[in-house]
Amino acid sequence: MTDLAVQLQGVGKTYPFFTLDGIDLDVPTGTIAGLIGANGAGKSTTIRMLVGLVQQDRGSVRVLGHDLPEHQVAAKQDVGFVSEDIKLYKSATLAWHIHFIRSIFGHWDDAYAQSLLGRFDLNLNQKIRGLSHGQRVKAALLLALARRPRLLVLDEPTAGLDPIARLEVLGALTEVLTDENRTVLLSSQNTLDIEQISDQITFIDRGRVLHSADKETLLDGWRSIRLRVPPATLLPDLPGITRDGGTDRVPILKAHPFEPAMIEALQATGATIETVERMTLEEIFVASVMRQRARADR
Amino acid sequence: MDIHSSDLDRELSVSRADGRPMYLQIMEQIRRRIASGDWPPGTEMPSIRQLAVTLSVSVITVKRAYRDLEQEGVIVTRHGKGSMVALDAEAGAQLFEQDLQRVLDQAVELGRVLGYSPQELATRLLAAADEPEDGA
Numbered sequence: 001m002t003d004l005a006v007q008l009q010g011v012g013k014t015y016p017f018f019t020l021d022g023i024d025l026d027v028p029t030g031t032i033a034g035l036i037g038a039n040g041a042g043k044s045t046t047i048r049m050l051v052g053l054v055q056q057d058r059g060s061v062r063v064l065g066h067d068l069p070e071h072q073v074a075a076k077q078d079v080g081f082v083s084e085d086i087k088l089y090k091s092a093t094l095a096w097h098i099h100f101i102r103s104i105f106g107h108w109d110d111a112y113a114q115s116l117l118g119r120f121d122l123n124l125n126q127k128i129r130g131l132s133h134g135q136r137v138k139a140a141l142l143l144a145l146a147r148r149p150r151l152l153v154l155d156e157p158t159a160g161l162d163p164i165a166r167l168e169v170l171g172a173l174t175e176v177l178t179d180e181n182r183t184v185l186l187s188s189q190n191t192l193d194i195e196q197i198s199d200q201i202t203f204i205d206r207g208r209v210l211h212s213a214d215k216e217t218l219l220d221g222w223r224s225i226r227l228r229v230p231p232a233t234l235l236p237d238l239p240g241i242t243r244d245g246g247t248d249r250v251p252i253l254k255a256h257p258f259e260p261a262m263i264e265a266l267q268a269t270g271a272t273i274e275t276v277e278r279m280t281l282e283e284i285f286v287a288s289v290m291r292q293r294a295r296a297d298r
Numbered sequence: 299m300d301i302h303s304s305d306l307d308r309e310l311s312v313s314r315a316d317g318r319p320m321y322l323q324i325m326e327q328i329r330r331r332i333a334s335g336d337w338p339p340g341t342e343m344p345s346i347r348q349l350a351v352t353l354s355v356s357v358i359t360v361k362r363a364y365r366d367l368e369q370e371g372v373i374v375t376r377h378g379k380g381s382m383v384a385l386d387a388e389a390g391a392q393l394f395e396q397d398l399q400r401v402l403d404q405a406v407e408l409g410r411v412l413g414y415s416p417q418e419l420a421t422r423l424l425a426a427a428d429e430p431e432d433g434a
Contacts, residue, residue: 198356
């Protein structure tokens, strides 16, 4: 047995116009892991490898203790996958889909499915064609959840959802973790959703992992600092500190990894510290990507 | 009195509009519940996973809040048995005391920014205590 639900080591995949490279990712069992990246960063490719839809060119992919792609059949029994482009049969009802899924996987928690039907406000006998986007996402999620897979993989589950549906989906996802043997991995461009429900957060940009850490460590590690610099004073280059806006007189700095000693070092230059603020996940993601891209383009 | 932990989790909430991190919001509300006597010493705390589900936040956020509260001595975690409100009878008064200290520190800091002497600050404090509270 392993206590890692997902383990990627040095994973790469080369396409004509895009390369995914050196992807390392550990997701401990019993956690919610969030994958954040801009469009085309490599989130979906990474996710597709975990569910056996894409094969890596190099590196190792382990899911629930099974090596992929060799043992993907065994892994898939215990993995649920929901993505925007998973197609449900438009002319069939939700009840038909449930019957279909049960016949394939054998394992189905009917009481849980019934409770989700009520909470998601879905009707068993309605055809998929008549469902709204939000209802389709919830239907796909119900079909995945009621199998009670040990690993649930979701590609942009909250994209395009109205506030009510979003709340229902996020609620259902956190509820999965009541059972500490289950694991959820989701990708999203909505950093608010990820910040709210994820235990572990990974940033991906330009086909590489920028950063992977537990959420509280990540949020603790960054500060935005606004200060007043006396005329004709030049701020020295301090390791871990980058200028991010403001003026020469009132510059705004981003500090990572943040240390209280940085404040003293800044004060020693004669500057007055006005504010030292924690940053949202979105601000951290943007600062992190900008810093990395500046380094790469230099 | 038998206190069931099963619905105490519903006495807490988190807000995205609140600028503070979610773990601090959770800590602050738990301190408040304890300080007000709603959660007396020995009360069984909601389990970490249960509270995470109720608030729709990550398990690690609740873990962080509990860990910090434990370090402050507000709650006690017994291995394999979950957490409970610390038996220290002084806990309530101490928590308000800590709150007061925080606010005083902020006032001193603001005073410094505005260039007030400690005496001037003290005068302001006395004046504030004299004034009837004005909601307008």
